[in-house]
Amino acid sequence: MNELWIVNGRLIDPSQGIDSPTNLRIVDGVVADLGRISPPAGLSSDQLIDAAGKVVSPGFIDIHVHLRQPGYEEKETIATGTRAAAAGGFTSVCAMPNTKPTVDTRGDVEFVLGIARRESPIRVYTTGTITKGQKGEELSELGEMAEAGAVAFTDDGHVVENPNLMRYALEYSRMLGKPVAQHCEDPELVADGFMHEGRISALLGLRGIPAASEESIVARDIALCRLTGGHVHFQHVSTAGSVELIQAAKTEGLPVTAEVTPHHLLLTEDWVAGGKWASPTVLEKWGRIATVPYDTNTRVAPPLRSEQDVDALVSALRGGVFDAIATDHAPHTIVDKQCEYGMAASGISGLETALGAMMLLVHRGDLALDTMIRYLTVEPARAMKLPGGTLRTGSPADVTIFDPDREWIVDPKNFISMGKNSPLAGVALRGKVTATIVGGNLVFNAD
Amino acid sequence: MAETVGGAYSKPEIAGEIPLDQVAREPFHRQHVLDLDDFSAGEILRVLDTADIMKEILRRPIKKVPTLRGKTVVTLFYEASTRTRVSFETAAKNLGADTVSVAATTSSVSKGESLVDTLCTLQALGADAVVMRHSYSGAPYLASRIIKGSVINAGDGWHAHPTQGLLDVYTVRNKMGRVSGLKVVILGDVLHSRVARSAIWAMTKLGAEVTVCGPATLLPSWWVQTAAQNGGLVMPGLRLSCDLDRTVEGADVVMALRLQMERMQAGLLPSTREYVRMFQLNSARMSRAKSEALVMHPGPMNEGIEIAPDVAHGDQSVVEEQVSNGVAIRMALLYLLIGPNVNVPVEGERR
Amino acid sequence: MDSSKTIMAADDVRRALTRIAHEIVEWNQGTDGLVLVGLRTRGIPLAERVAARIEEFEATSVPVGKLDITLYRDDVDTRGPLPIGPTDIPVDITGKRIVLVDDVLYTGRTIRAAMDALIDYGRPGVIRLMVLVDRGHRELPIRADFVGKNLPTAREEDVHVHLLEVDGVDEVLLTR
Numbered sequence: 001m002n003e004l005w006i007v008n009g010r011l012i013d014p015s016q017g018i019d020s021p022t023n024l025r026i027v028d029g030v031v032a033d034l035g036r037i038s039p040p041a042g043l044s045s046d047q048l049i050d051a052a053g054k055v056v057s058p059g060f061i062d063i064h065v066h067l068r069q070p071g072y073e074e075k076e077t078i079a080t081g082t083r084a085a086a087a088g089g090f091t092s093v094c095a096m097p098n099t100k101p102t103v104d105t106r107g108d109v110e111f112v113l114g115i116a117r118r119e120s121p122i123r124v125y126t127t128g129t130i131t132k133g134q135k136g137e138e139l140s141e142l143g144e145m146a147e148a149g150a151v152a153f154t155d156d157g158h159v160v161e162n163p164n165l166m167r168y169a170l171e172y173s174r175m176l177g178k179p180v181a182q183h184c185e186d187p188e189l190v191a192d193g194f195m196h197e198g199r200i201s202a203l204l205g206l207r208g209i210p211a212a213s214e215e216s217i218v219a220r221d222i223a224l225c226r227l228t229g230g231h232v233h234f235q236h237v238s239t240a241g242s243v244e245l246i247q248a249a250k251t252e253g254l255p256v257t258a259e260v261t262p263h264h265l266l267l268t269e270d271w272v273a274g275g276k277w278a279s280p281t282v283l284e285k286w287g288r289i290a291t292v293p294y295d296t297n298t299r300v301a302p303p304l305r306s307e308q309d310v311d312a313l314v315s316a317l318r319g320g321v322f323d324a325i326a327t328d329h330a331p332h333t334i335v336d337k338q339c340e341y342g343m344a345a346s347g348i349s350g351l352e353t354a355l356g357a358m359m360l361l362v363h364r365g366d367l368a369l370d371t372m373i374r375y376l377t378v379e380p381a382r383a384m385k386l387p388g389g390t391l392r393t394g395s396p397a398d399v400t401i402f403d404p405d406r407e408w409i410v411d412p413k414n415f416i417s418m419g420k421n422s423p424l425a426g427v428a429l430r431g432k433v434t435a436t437i438v439g440g441n442l443v444f445n446a447d
Numbered sequence: 448m449a450e451t452v453g454g455a456y457s458k459p460e461i462a463g464e465i466p467l468d469q470v471a472r473e474p475f476h477r478q479h480v481l482d483l484d485d486f487s488a489g490e491i492l493r494v495l496d497t498a499d500i501m502k503e504i505l506r507r508p509i510k511k512v513p514t515l516r517g518k519t520v521v522t523l524f525y526e527a528s529t530r531t532r533v534s535f536e537t538a539a540k541n542l543g544a545d546t547v548s549v550a551a552t553t554s555s556v557s558k559g560e561s562l563v564d565t566l567c568t569l570q571a572l573g574a575d576a577v578v579m580r581h582s583y584s585g586a587p588y589l590a591s592r593i594i595k596g597s598v599i600n601a602g603d604g605w606h607a608h609p610t611q612g613l614l615d616v617y618t619v620r621n622k623m624g625r626v627s628g629l630k631v632v633i634l635g636d637v638l639h640s641r642v643a644r645s646a647i648w649a650m651t652k653l654g655a656e657v658t659v660c661g662p663a664t665l666l667p668s669w670w671v672q673t674a675a676q677n678g679g680l681v682m683p684g685l686r687l688s689c690d691l692d693r694t695v696e697g698a699d700v701v702m703a704l705r706l707q708m709e710r711m712q713a714g715l716l717p718s719t720r721e722y723v724r725m726f727q728l729n730s731a732r733m734s735r736a737k738s739e740a741l742v743m744h745p746g747p748m749n750e751g752i753e754i755a756p757d758v759a760h761g762d763q764s765v766v767e768e769q770v771s772n773g774v775a776i777r778m779a780l781l782y783l784l785i786g787p788n789v790n791v792p793v794e795g796e797r798r
Numbered sequence: 799m800d801s802s803k804t805i806m807a808a809d810d811v812r813r814a815l816t817r818i819a820h821e822i823v824e825w826n827q828g829t830d831g832l833v834l835v836g837l838r839t840r841g842i843p844l845a846e847r848v849a850a851r852i853e854e855f856e857a858t859s860v861p862v863g864k865l866d867i868t869l870y871r872d873d874v875d876t877r878g879p880l881p882i883g884p885t886d887i888p889v890d891i892t893g894k895r896i897v898l899v900d901d902v903l904y905t906g907r908t909i910r911a912a913m914d915a916l917i918d919y920g921r922p923g924v925i926r927l928m929v930l931v932d933r934g935h936r937e938l939p940i941r942a943d944f945v946g947k948n949l950p951t952a953r954e955e956d957v958h959v960h961l962l963e964v965d966g967v968d969e970v971l972l973t974r
Contacts, residue, residue: 474879782879
């Protein structure tokens with residue numbers, strides 16, 4: 001019998017409404033007991049974790065990561081990406097299918113899951129493409145992929161431009177009980193834009209991506225959801241307008257879910273100008289902006305938006321409009337980013353800064369700690385119909401332990417991820433994962 | 448102190464009503480000239496004063512001084528441009544520097560060598576100054592992080608053309624004796640114009656009142672919205688209008704911008720004919736401006752499109768002076784950036 | 799606190815300039831072709847005063863030019879780019895008899911730069927040098943032809959020339 005105790009920590013489990021000093025007893029990888037229980041004498045040091053001063057929560061679940069394998073192993077592999085996820089406190093991740101080749105068939109799904117089984121310390125779920133090759137022309141074999149284990153379908157990186165095809169995808173996936181996740185960007189409105197169309201793009205002379213490019217797709221897909229009853233999941237929502245549309249759809253009772261990234265909850269268009277044109281309120285929050293003008297680490301899709309959008313997203317997270325905080329971890333090589341802004345790849349390497357970034361909001365008083373944990377655990381699991389996100393007795397022992405106050409400075413050179421592309425380089429964060437446990441096994445230990 | 452108007456934020460140090468000769472000339476400690484948006488009025492005046500001296504050199508029989516002897520100035524142009532490149536090369540040679548010209552179409556750049564590779568090579572070859580023109584906004588900022596010497600932005604995408612902004616405000620000062628309080632109209636495709644953005648900074652910092660005017664699709668959407676909410680004001684010193692006839696009333700300076708023919712194909716404008724009817728700078732419109740008003744254009748001009756030929760070559764046109772002033776301004780900048788006596792390290796972007 | 803000694807008072811300056819004005823006219827055998835070129839900053843009022851003296855006793859006006867040699871200097875200063883003053887040579891100098899005018903002659907580098915600058919304006923017939931004070935320690939083979947005062951100095955000492963037009967008083971001080 002394999003026993004592991006986690007003691008003296010503050011257990012926050014939103015799935016059970018617990019937020020109190022609680023000890024946890026894990027037997028053979030399953031939560032056996034929790035409460036004011038005491039460990040027996042004679043336990044060896046690797047059977048006892050002292051979480052004094054720390055928060056103990058169900059393992060975090062990230063429903064949107066790019067593991068890049070197969071095809072882009074110079075940016076990341078399943079091995080490095082999942083180890084980075086473990087360091088970020090994530091015990092489960094959903095991999096995106098925009099690899100090379102894209103995950104279109106049962107064989108592709110099995111390939112990814114096979115590598116993950118061998119090389120990943122954490123749980124890996126994979127998504128499949130909606131359309132073959134993400135070309136937006138023909139549906140992929142959604143049924144076969146679902147049988148092989150795909151948890152959702154997405155053409156992430158591209159939008160399904162043809163509304164009729166999106167309609168069919170929703171109808172078909174409804175039959176399979178899987179969500180269709182949409183990357184909402186109308187390509188014509190995006191039209192080679194590089195950053196949010198607004199105050200900063202006017203000054204920096206960069207072609208802008210208007211908020212309407214996202215909102216028009218959100219509105220369209222809500223209408224299609226109403227038509228088909230299929231579950232549409234909106235990825236990386238970034239605008240206040242999108243939030244309003246999603247809120248109305250949920251009030252109506254439509255099967256709509258949505259995720260938001262830590263970078264969209266924190267960073268604004270001001271960061272692209274490197275602090276040159278930062279608004280007084282942004283400077284007040286940050287003291288100084290860590291990026292340089294035209295810092296390509298700020299280039300991401302959808303782009304960093306205005307202060308008003310960021311405030312609306314935070315408020316929406318508090319108000320339950322979102323179902324998940326998801327990093328959209330998008331590692332790139334240095335070469336992909338060390339170039340002109342207009343040529344730089346879009347994406348932020350976010351697994352290892354997610355907790356620290358979210359804790360900034362908690363420390364500022366903009367978000368409650370248990371709300372943050374809720375949208376990293378029980379809610380993403382429910383939205384994507386994944387196991388986990390809870391520490392009820394009998395559930396697999398996926399646990400994240402973090403120090404909510406530990407201060408550290410982000411240095412991408414120290415990332416476990418191969419992707420060092422982060423706009424938070426040099427920023428002081430307060431909150432760090434100290435241990436990650438999957439099925440009772442310690443897969444990450446900071447100390 | 449930053450002022451806000453409808454969500455727009457401006458940098459302080461706009462000269463406003465202070466007469467030019469009372470604004471303190473600042474010592475010049477920049478390492479690079481990438482944009483005018485963070486120049487103080489004093490720094491701009493320092494450049495203009497230095498350009499006055501350089502103009503005198505251009506009047507001499509031997510238009511050459513040995514000040515930059517031994518220094519190498521590289522012009523790195525990713526967009527074809529005879530006028531600006533020759534202007535910079537002339538400026539460098541007049542100061543005794545050696546010049547090297549890298550044109551993207553002929554060099555290994557077109558073989559696929561990246562901008563970063565090219566810059567690293569130039570740095571290894573010891574360029575003291577790199578004058579760079581590129582079609583991507585922000586490229587000179589990338590260059591400034593690689594080149595240990597000085598980077599001068601000769602135009603990047605839609606973002607900035609600081610030497611043009613400086614020579615434009617220099618031309619105005621020379622002809623009008625002042626900049627403060629003048630009404631300046633910048634007319635045309637402002638959205639895609641780095642000349643417009645730099646002129647806005649140069650003019651407003653020295654106290655002019657600038658109005659940008661053009662079709663709504665060719666003006667930055669944020670500025671259009673802000674102006675609509677604030678009675679035409681975009682930020683202190685900058686207004687916006689789509690009505691040329693009203694805007695040009697009583698103007699002291701009207702600067703016409705070139706209209707690229709591609710704008711029609713991109714769906715931004717219905718036709719050239721409609722643009723000409725609504726926005727061409729012709730003599731009827733110029734007669735509503737002040738009688739001594741200046742007509743400016745960064746060149747090359749599409750005569751008959753954004754500007755009528757008689758206005759382009761009329762008495763009020765200072766287009767040729769803009770060009771000759773360009774050499775003096777560029778000499779001034781090269782002197783201030785890589786002349787002798789520039790070894791003082793100061794934190795941040797300044798050396 | 800440095801000690802400061804007055805080497806020339808206002809009257810001494812006045813007499814020296816009068817004598818030099820006569821010496822120049824004597825050398826030139828009149829005022830034909832004569833051009834005085836003062837080096838910024840204090841060389842200019844000195845040149846103007848000498849020209850005025852000459853006009854007094856020869857009844858002809860001698861052209862005075864103003865030369866700023868900042869663009870020709872070879873020394874390096876760590877204080878940032880120096881402001882450049884205007885240069886104004888009002889006549890064609892080809893074939894003329896130029897007298898460069900400066901306040902203090904020390905290493906000779908300023909004069910070398912001035913000659914380079916002058917030669918870019920034309921081809922002078924002859925160049926001579928006039929200084930108010932020659933303090934020695936030449937680093938280049940430069941010689942003053944007309945001197946107000948020869949003043950042997952140590953390298954640690956400084957010579958300060960003050961003129962009415964620039965500093966409000968005429969004097970020459972030696973400080974250490």
